[in-house]
Amino acid sequence: MVGTVMEEPVQFICNNKRLYGILHIPDSVVTPATIMIILTGGPQVRTGGHRLYVQLSRFLCGHNVSTFRFDYEGSGDSEGDFVGFQHAGPSLAAAIHFLHNRFKNELNVIIWSLCDGAAAAALYAATNQEYIRGLVLCNPFVITEQGVARSNIKHYYGKRFFDKEFLRNLICFRLNFKRTIKSLLQNIIDAQFFTMNKTIVTTSNKTFSPALVIDSLQKLKKPIRIILSTDDIVAANFQDELKKNKAIKNDYKKNKIINSFIKGADHTFVDPSAREKLFSLTLQAVNEIESIGFANVS
Amino acid sequence: MVRIDEKVFFFSGSGNRNLFAFLHHAESVKNSIGVVYCHPFAEEKNMSHSIIVKAARMIAEEGFPVFRFDLSGCGDSEGDLDHSTVEDWRQDLDKAIEIFHQETGVSRYLLWGLRLGAGLALMREQCPKDDEPAGLILWQPVLDFSLHIEQFLRRSISSQILKKSNGLVSGMNAETEMRIYDTAHVIGYPITKHLYNSFNEIGNQPLTVTPSYPTLIVSVSLRDQPAVALKQHADRLRRSGTPVTLCHVSAEPFWDRYWQWECKNAAAVTLQWIKKFC
Numbered sequence: 001m002v003g004t005v006m007e008e009p010v011q012f013i014c015n016n017k018r019l020y021g022i023l024h025i026p027d028s029v030v031t032p033a034t035i036m037i038i039l040t041g042g043p044q045v046r047t048g049g050h051r052l053y054v055q056l057s058r059f060l061c062g063h064n065v066s067t068f069r070f071d072y073e074g075s076g077d078s079e080g081d082f083v084g085f086q087h088a089g090p091s092l093a094a095a096i097h098f099l100h101n102r103f104k105n106e107l108n109v110i111i112w113s114l115c116d117g118a119a120a121a122a123l124y125a126a127t128n129q130e131y132i133r134g135l136v137l138c139n140p141f142v143i144t145e146q147g148v149a150r151s152n153i154k155h156y157y158g159k160r161f162f163d164k165e166f167l168r169n170l171i172c173f174r175l176n177f178k179r180t181i182k183s184l185l186q187n188i189i190d191a192q193f194f195t196m197n198k199t200i201v202t203t204s205n206k207t208f209s210p211a212l213v214i215d216s217l218q219k220l221k222k223p224i225r226i227i228l229s230t231d232d233i234v235a236a237n238f239q240d241e242l243k244k245n246k247a248i249k250n251d252y253k254k255n256k257i258i259n260s261f262i263k264g265a266d267h268t269f270v271d272p273s274a275r276e277k278l279f280s281l282t283l284q285a286v287n288e289i290e291s292i293g294f295a296n297v298s
Numbered sequence: 299m300v301r302i303d304e305k306v307f308f309f310s311g312s313g314n315r316n317l318f319a320f321l322h323h324a325e326s327v328k329n330s331i332g333v334v335y336c337h338p339f340a341e342e343k344n345m346s347h348s349i350i351v352k353a354a355r356m357i358a359e360e361g362f363p364v365f366r367f368d369l370s371g372c373g374d375s376e377g378d379l380d381h382s383t384v385e386d387w388r389q390d391l392d393k394a395i396e397i398f399h400q401e402t403g404v405s406r407y408l409l410w411g412l413r414l415g416a417g418l419a420l421m422r423e424q425c426p427k428d429d430e431p432a433g434l435i436l437w438q439p440v441l442d443f444s445l446h447i448e449q450f451l452r453r454s455i456s457s458q459i460l461k462k463s464n465g466l467v468s469g470m471n472a473e474t475e476m477r478i479y480d481t482a483h484v485i486g487y488p489i490t491k492h493l494y495n496s497f498n499e500i501g502n503q504p505l506t507v508t509p510s511y512p513t514l515i516v517s518v519s520l521r522d523q524p525a526v527a528l529k530q531h532a533d534r535l536r537r538s539g540t541p542v543t544l545c546h547v548s549a550e551p552f553w554d555r556y557w558q559w560e561c562k563n564a565a566a567v568t569l570q571w572i573k574k575f576c
Contacts, residue, residue, distance in 0.1 A: 007316070009374065010306070044344065050340075051378075055378075074559075075348065076347055076348070082348065
């Protein structure tokens, strides 16, 4: 429908509920061998915040990459109550099953996701490696209260107290001095006193450890490309969590996992130049993953 | 509970753009009237999506087919916002109503809109008599398009403040950006001069529309009564002879925040009102 792209709305079933998605297949492709699945993150629908997933799909399709973006159980048009990212696995499995029925059983998938969708993709892929060709994860969500406090001190206050403009405003009382110091102290307290708190409280009030996500990345024997925004506390927190896991360094040495950074980008790539960079890095990642082939990488 | 059929497809809208459609249709229980829904602008559409879908399913389960669709350059539909105007959306709405009749075989319809979608529904007052809606359902309607786009542009300043976090914004505002570059990027949405002007062409016309058919206004806020502006609007409509019902629902303004999944009271008062048409 758009240039050389065929877009098709589809319905499939998961847990007796109807889920909905859009297939983007380039006109030049009759039967795709690989499809990139876009798993939604946060409270988003399959179009993405500011239509990010629509534009990404159309961009990739223009470069002969087939994509499938869908609403998991309870989100967007799909039936059911919102289940949260920890429970997106069955929807992802149903999406892959649908693609196999629709195309052919040998079809492989690359999962692309942002924020807590990236965490869901890692958790799913680690235990269901059969048809996974690789992952492209953007600003993965592995937040703890302690982690946020630490990341705030390190990445926010660390930078701010060396920022001339900030110091000038602070000294000239253009900023609320009391509130700034109070906020910093609160973050220090949180970072210190939540040291035993290793869980994330998610929106659905279920808990799980961020280490699970990092361990999942390690367990997965497929290439993983991680795209990180430099102006995003979620991305900064993810890097801090990575550093806690010594064993994952081997995966970086072997290039199983490669990080890319988008300077000045925020969490959802609102800025047009950040979005362009995200699209080209995604295309590059997909091409790399395809060139590696289906063999395990570690 | 009635299992409703659901159908997703594309249809041709303004400028032959393919528009995404979602039809909730209970084949087993048939009423002689259905509902066509028109969504709000930009991120308000995403934030309200789940609540609207749940309300649509609730209405359809009672035997009223509900037709939802995405305007040009929005949601899953073809095009981008920088190639769309309010005029295109008005044409899209006309086409959507045509498709609703074709797909359901139901001739009478109610127009339901949230925020900007409600404003667009009001603007359809000028349509031919033989294709008039039987009634309007306006959820927290936008009555002044100029004000709406101005407020949206101001969001770029808020996002800059959030980004800089020191309260001092050095970047140019969206209006200046639009004047210089023809397009301003506001929280990821491209707003062209053309689109901006098309909002201003409508201005506060929805405020002056006085439908002759029954109109339900649903006000949603955390207060215990409707906003003064909506009360005044309802009074004005009443004085002009519009059979208007104003209902207030005390709930989060779900089109303006994420993580909202249900607004049962808004759906319930709407369904109750729709049932009067049977």
